[in-house]
Amino acid sequence: MLREWEPEEKPDERELKERLEAAEKKLEICQLKIKEHRLPVLVLVEGWGAAGKGSLIGKMIRGIDPRFFRVAAMAEPSEEEKRRPFLCRYMARIPQEGKFEFLDSGWMDETVRDCFYGRLTEREYERRTESIRRFERQLADNGYLVLKFFLHISRKEQKKRLDRLMEDKDTRWRVSQWDLDQNEHYEECRDRFDRYLADTGGAGTPWHLIDAKDRKWALLQMMEVLCGGLESAFTAGRMPAALVPNVFPLVKMPRLSETDLSVSLPKEEYKEELKRLQHELGELHNRLYRKRVPVIIVYEGWDAAGKGGNIKRLTGALDPRGYEVHPIASPEPKEKARHYLWRFWIRLPKTGHIAIFDRSWYGRVMVERLEGFCTENDWKRAYNEINEFESELRDWGAVIIKFWVQIDKDTQLARFRERENTPEKRWKITDEDWRNREKWDQYETAVNEMIEKTSTEYAPWHILPSADKKYARIEALKIVVRELKRVLE
Numbered sequence: 001m002l003r004e005w006e007p008e009e010k011p012d013e014r015e016l017k018e019r020l021e022a023a024e025k026k027l028e029i030c031q032l033k034i035k036e037h038r039l040p041v042l043v044l045v046e047g048w049g050a051a052g053k054g055s056l057i058g059k060m061i062r063g064i065d066p067r068f069f070r071v072a073a074m075a076e077p078s079e080e081e082k083r084r085p086f087l088c089r090y091m092a093r094i095p096q097e098g099k100f101e102f103l104d105s106g107w108m109d110e111t112v113r114d115c116f117y118g119r120l121t122e123r124e125y126e127r128r129t130e131s132i133r134r135f136e137r138q139l140a141d142n143g144y145l146v147l148k149f150f151l152h153i154s155r156k157e158q159k160k161r162l163d164r165l166m167e168d169k170d171t172r173w174r175v176s177q178w179d180l181d182q183n184e185h186y187e188e189c190r191d192r193f194d195r196y197l198a199d200t201g202g203a204g205t206p207w208h209l210i211d212a213k214d215r216k217w218a219l220l221q222m223m224e225v226l227c228g229g230l231e232s233a234f235t236a237g238r239m240p241a242a243l244v245p246n247v248f249p250l251v252k253m254p255r256l257s258e259t260d261l262s263v264s265l266p267k268e269e270y271k272e273e274l275k276r277l278q279h280e281l282g283e284l285h286n287r288l289y290r291k292r293v294p295v296i297i298v299y300e301g302w303d304a305a306g307k308g309g310n311i312k313r314l315t316g317a318l319d320p321r322g323y324e325v326h327p328i329a330s331p332e333p334k335e336k337a338r339h340y341l342w343r344f345w346i347r348l349p350k351t352g353h354i355a356i357f358d359r360s361w362y363g364r365v366m367v368e369r370l371e372g373f374c375t376e377n378d379w380k381r382a383y384n385e386i387n388e389f390e391s392e393l394r395d396w397g398a399v400i401i402k403f404w405v406q407i408d409k410d411t412q413l414a415r416f417r418e419r420e421n422t423p424e425k426r427w428k429i430t431d432e433d434w435r436n437r438e439k440w441d442q443y444e445t446a447v448n449e450m451i452e453k454t455s456t457e458y459a460p461w462h463i464l465p466s467a468d469k470k471y472a473r474i475e476a477l478k479i480v481v482r483e484l485k486r487v488l489e
Contacts, residue, residue, distance in 0.1 A: 001197045002152060002190055007211035008221075016216055023223035028063050030230040031100075035068070038097035039233055040144050040338070043226065046108045047151025048189075049179030050161035051212045056151070057102045059219050060226065069100035077110070083292070083350040085396040086110075086128060087135050091345040094139065096337035107132055108150075108200070112192045113178055116185075127395060129199045134388045140204040141241035141381060142339050145233045148205060149222055150197060151212035155186040240377040248387045249457040255448050256463070259406045264468035277477040278317035284484045285318050285354070292351035293487060294398040297480065298360045300447075301405025303433045304415035306469040310405065311356055313473045314480065323354035328363070340364055340374075340382075341389055351397070361386055365450045370442055383453040390459040399487050400459040401480055404451065405466045409440055 011019065034041060043060075045053045054073065061069055072093055081089045087107070095101035111128055114120045120128065139146050153161075162183060165171045182189045201207045208225050212218040265273070288295060297314070299307045311325060326347050335343040341361055349355040364386070369379040390400055407415075416437070419429040436443065455461040462479050466472035 001201075001207070001209065002194045005152070005209055007152075007209070010211070010214060010217045011220075016220060020216065020220050020223065023220065023227055024063050026227045026231075027060075027223065030227060030234075031064050031068055033234055034100070034230065035098040037234055037237075038337075039230075040095045040097050041100045041230070042094060042139065042144055042146050043100060043102045044106050044108070044146070044148045045102065045104055045151065045222075046106065046149065047210070047212065048153050048158055048193075049176065049182050050158050050165065051151035051153050052215055052218065053104050053151060056212075056215065056219055056222060057104055060222060061100075061102065064100065068098070069102060070095070071102045071104065073104040074106050074110070080350070083352075084348055085392055087131060087392065088345055088348060091135070091339075091342060094144070094338055094342060096334060097143075098337075107135075108148075108193075108196055112189070112196055115192055116178075116181070116189065129196070131392055131395070132200055133202060134392075136200070136205040137202060137244075138341075138385055138388070139339065141385075142378075143238045144339070145229055146205045147208065147226060147229050149208050149210050149225070150193070151210045151218065153212050155183060157213055158183050158186070240375070241381055243377075243381055244384045246384050246387060246453065248391060250453070251455045251457055251460045253451045253455045253461060254463070256404075256406055256444055256451075259463055259465050261406070261408055261411075261465050261467040263465050263471050265471040265474060267470070270470040270474060273474045274313060274477070277474065277481055278313070280481050281314070281317035281477060281484075282319075284481065284488065285322060287488050288354070288484065289319075289322055289352040291488065294349050294351050294393075294396065295354040295484070296349065296393060296398050296400050297354065297356045298362070298400070298402040299356070299358050299405065300360060300362050300366075300403070301464075301466070302407050302412055302443075303436060304412050304419070304428075305405035305407045306466045306472055307358055307405050309469055310403070310464070310466075310473050310476050311358060314476060315356065317477075318354065322352070323356060324349065325356045325358060328357060328359040340368075341385070344389075348393070361389065362450060362454075365454075366443065366446050367436075369446055370439060383450075386454055387456055390454075390456065394458040399483055401483055402459060402461050403464050403476060403479075404447065404461055405464045405472060407466050409437075411467050412437065 010016070033039075043057075045057055047053055057071055061071065070093075074089070074093075077089060090103075090107055093101055093103065111120070111125070111132070115125055136146055162175055162179060165175050197207050197209075208221075210218050210221045299311060301307050315323060315325060324347075328343075331340075331343060344357070344361050347355060347357075364374065364382040365379050368374045374382075393400055416429055416433065419425040451461045451463075462476075464472040464475050
């Protein structure tokens, strides 16, 4: 792309000034419309070192209400950030509906830099660019306007700017070793940038190459692209996204109705097994921390199925400094205003830690589907998006264990009535629980489809018969111990 690219001819000063003034006025109008249309806008500004990324972002945002935007300079990841998936710190920065997020460098710069310094193998590069394509496609499919700019300058122009910055002690800090290495190895870096641009320039999130030799001309190009993208988004509105076919290997699963709920465990055997398995899990937890293996455990199931008690017996074996339980309720306003997976990305554990989700991202294809909180296109698309999300976690090195805690309608009714008749348990039963019970058959259909379409080989579902809670607790512990042993050994 960069080798063959022919930049547009720069207009004369008069035309440049007139077009800039028109673009600035247009952006002032558009910033109000993004609030009205609830449009989240992510602007990624990449390019050569000293191409002027930061200063151009500063000029672009001059006419925008400060309440409507954030700007982030994405430097090298910290040690803390390195202990989470590559995309985690970028997913954390996505804007809310009706707001802008401007990134000064991002996942492109980090990827090309890692390749240049030999921190990524060819296979790892391919896997990362695939992750990035999915990330950008998911944002676009979920209503985000994603604009990606690459600021291009010649080797000679870059050298002149770097020298100018290095001459002044007050600006020398702005020049990194990466900037200097780019200029020294300009052709190699150009080829790496070129390949990345070709590998990630999808139709929904194309790259916009900017001639950045002249700063005013660069600003005009970016402003006109930004305004054009906003106006197109307002005109088109949010169109249903194409459903991407599943490419992940699935495990054939039984229907919920085929679960044997008659299984049980005698009290004495339960006590013995509980003690043994909790001791073994505690030992494994120490090894997980030492080997920096992240673990993600998901609990879904019917109301009153026994998820809480199951989690309690699991965490009873763990060092409290090394795990966190996330009870997932209805999304808060700031969560609802972002991609539905955002609130789970920001709750991922560090390497060596365990995250336990009491309900999870699967709400998208259950409660959100049945209660009309998302469109049909949204929840049908979510099966593949969830498989992609869990694939990212697997590639990062995480152990993913998913439980569906299963009971029948009669058992649920008996437990509901027990809760109502027991003062210390009454808080556990709500009107919503009774409403959900009325839709049992619809939920069962949705859960069967969910399990069928998201039980992948790397993150299969485990159905826990829980008419006898003791049996379900021991089964869950056995599965967790088995899976952790498999990874550690």
